[in-house]
Amino acid sequence: MTFSDESYNLRIELDCQGCELSPREVAAMEMDVDTLASLVDDFPVSDLHVTVVYHHKPDDYHVKTNLVLSGTSLFTGERDGLVQPAFEACMRKLVKKVRAYKRQMRVGEDAEKQSAGTRHQVTPNAEVDLAGLIQSVSDDDYPTFRNLIDVFAPSLTSRIAHWLDRYPDMLEGVQPAMTVEDLLEEVFLNAFDDFEKRPHNVPPGNWLEHLIDPSVQALLQSPDEEYQRVEFSKLLVS
Known part of the structure; x- marks a missing residue:
């Protein structure tokens, strides 16, 4: 399943294994992506791959995310008895990782400008x-x-x-x-x-x-x- 928010540049692919998510659950996930989507909106490439795996034992969901950006890929994973809490935790982790990555990019750009004398x-x-x-x-x-x-x-x-x-x-x-x-x-x-x-x-x-x-x-x-x-x-x- 692929979905995206027209307000942003982020494309999202959702893969469910051993389970099916209701339209309501998917809609809730789209809302949880909002902060991340705005954060990566200035990247030429921003693809989010979400995998939801249901395990009968111990009866929980394993949510894995892979965010592909220009120049890097960021991974997170969480398990919970419900899909939504696990997905929300993944989004919080990704937001922190993206912010850290953007800070690293800024440091690199500043170093280049310093070297070129344009900073x-x-x-x-x-x-x-x-x-x-x-x-x-x-x-x-x-x-x-x-x-x-x-x-x-x-x-x-x-x-x-x-x-x-x-x-x-x-x-x-x-x-x-x-x-x-x-x-x-x-x-x-x-x-x-x-x-x-x-x-x-x-x-x-x-x-x-x-x-x-x-x-x-x-x-x-x-x-x-x-x-x-x-x-x-x-x-x-x-």
């Missing part, structure tokens, strides 16, 4: 007061640190906006909703926390840019906590 660097718009930054961290003085690190804000804001434009699905559904400005503050907060551990052989702008991804991950894992932290930091520096 925009995160650069300060004024002289960096490194001694002042070090002292503010030593004094646990975030307002001063934030004021000094602000020389990177315009360039870093541009990189964050570009990052989110390429991966708009990353923060989709996160509540409270996060803006580019919120993510900028999250990066600066993480920079303050990790400043003493920064690699001294890496330019500060590059180091700040490398904090974008872990900052997004922190927001995904604890959105309420991180949002409160960002809002509190804004009060400190206002």
